[in-house]
Amino acid sequence: MKIVVHHFAVLRERVGADAETYETDSVASPGLSDPAALWRAVEARHGLGIDPASFAVAVNDGVSGWDHPLSDGDEVVFLPPVSGGGR
Amino acid sequence: MTDSVHFALSGQAIDPSVLQVAVRDPHCGGFASFEGWVRDHQDGRRVAFLEYEAYPALCAKEGTRILREAVERFGIRRASAVHRTGRLEIGEVAVWIGVSSAHRREALRACEWIIDEIKASLPVWKKETFADGAHEWVRCERCAQGHAHHEHARDGAHHHAP
Numbered sequence: 001m002k003i004v005v006h007h008f009a010v011l012r013e014r015v016g017a018d019a020e021t022y023e024t025d026s027v028a029s030p031g032l033s034d035p036a037a038l039w040r041a042v043e044a045r046h047g048l049g050i051d052p053a054s055f056a057v058a059v060n061d062g063v064s065g066w067d068h069p070l071s072d073g074d075e076v077v078f079l080p081p082v083s084g085g086g087r
Numbered sequence: 088m089t090d091s092v093h094f095a096l097s098g099q100a101i102d103p104s105v106l107q108v109a110v111r112d113p114h115c116g117g118f119a120s121f122e123g124w125v126r127d128h129q130d131g132r133r134v135a136f137l138e139y140e141a142y143p144a145l146c147a148k149e150g151t152r153i154l155r156e157a158v159e160r161f162g163i164r165r166a167s168a169v170h171r172t173g174r175l176e177i178g179e180v181a182v183w184i185g186v187s188s189a190h191r192r193e194a195l196r197a198c199e200w201i202i203d204e205i206k207a208s209l210p211v212w213k214k215e216t217f218a219d220g221a222h223e224w225v226r227c228e229r230c231a232q233g234h235a236h237h238e239h240a241r242d243g244a245h246h247h248a249p
Contacts, residue, residue, distance in 0.1 A: 009140045009212035010224040050230050058210075061144040077142060083225035084139065084170055084211030085123050085182045085202055 001072045003032050005042065010080050015046055035059065035076055036066040042078070054081050091158055093167040094150030096141050101169055101180040110165040110187040117191035119198040123182040125175045133218035137175045142210040146170070153204045161197035163188035168201060170211055 003022045007015050022041050024031050032038050035057040042048070056079040057064050070076070093109055103122060110118065125137050154166040165187045175181055184201050188194040205211075216222040224230065 006142075008142050008210070009214070010227045010230045012140075013224075014230070048230075058142070058145055061148065063145070077145070079142070079145075079210055080212060080224065080230060081226040082206075082208065082210055083213040083227075084141075084209045085206040 001032055001070075003038060003070055003073075004075045005038065006075060006077045008077065008079070011048075011050075011078060014048055014050075015042075020045075032070055034067050034070055035064065035078070038070065038076055039066075039078060052078065055079055091165050092151060092154035093165075094147065094154055095169045096143060096146055096172050097169050098171075098173045101171060101183045103180065103183050103185075106167055106169060106183055107185055110167050110185045112164050112187050114189060115164050115187040115194075116189055117194040118185065118187045119191070119194040120183065120185045121198050121202050122180050122184075123202070125177050125179045125181055127177045129215060129217075134177065135216045135218050135220075136177065137181070137216070138214040139170070139172045139175065139181065140212050140214070141170065141172045145210045149209050150205075153201060153208070156204075157186070157197045157201050160200070161188070161193040163193050163197045166197065166201065168205065170205070170209065172211075 001024050004019055005022060006019045007017065012018050022032055022038060031041055039052055057066055058077040058079060059068055059070065060075055103120065107120070127134055150168060154168060157163060157166050163186050168182065168184045170182045171180065182202070182205065184198055186194045186197045186201070188197070213225045214222055215225060
């Protein structure tokens with residue numbers, strides 16, 4: 001199973017790339033079963049030390065839940081707290 | 088008739104006079120707009136410039152949803168919003184919203200509702216750079232704390248790798 005993660009803003013800077021790939025051998029691997037598990041894989045790879053409690057997540061360009069089951073080929077974005085339109 | 092709502096991101100300067108043409112409508116007697124400008128200070132610090140970064144595909148969906156919902160909620164005729172991306176200097180227009188309706192009251196109310204929704208849910212991120220050279224992603228200060236930890240951890244990994 002292969003998931004592409006796209007990064008924006010603070011995450012893009014911290015990771016040092018605007019996209020990266022996560023793969024597991026087994027389709028049923030618990031490692032990438034949902035965005036919560038995928039986030040743990042991102043943390044494990046980069047050691048970000050970020051608490052994602054205030055983050056949202058999008059799967060295939062739609063806002064999703066952290067427990068949404070992921071499928072092979074899905075594209076995921078972790079969304080830091082937004083800050084458009086001034087403050 | 089053209090679509091009643093229009094949302095866009097723009098990497099170029101926003102020209103309100105051009106955008107206003109798109110919400111003109113002979114049925115409408117009221118027009119309200121809001122412009123968010125880049126301010127030269129924040130929390131007592133002097134701001135040098137801003138950068139906005141957007142998630143384009145989700146912005147298109149969310150922006151259009153917000154404007155369509157405003158049409159439904161307030162019974163307005165047309166609504167348009169444009170948000171800047173990239174580097175903005177002090178005084179530049181960061182966001183422009185324009186609403187037209189038969190009467191003024193719903194246009195004014197819809198305009199305020201739209202900017203509140205944009206600030207709450209449009210996937211756009213603002214990075215402030217201050218006059219002293221410091222910079223931070225707004226509303227992600229805790230991520231910045233993690234940044235210091237990360238740099239340390241990465242350096243350590245380089246030094247101690249077998």
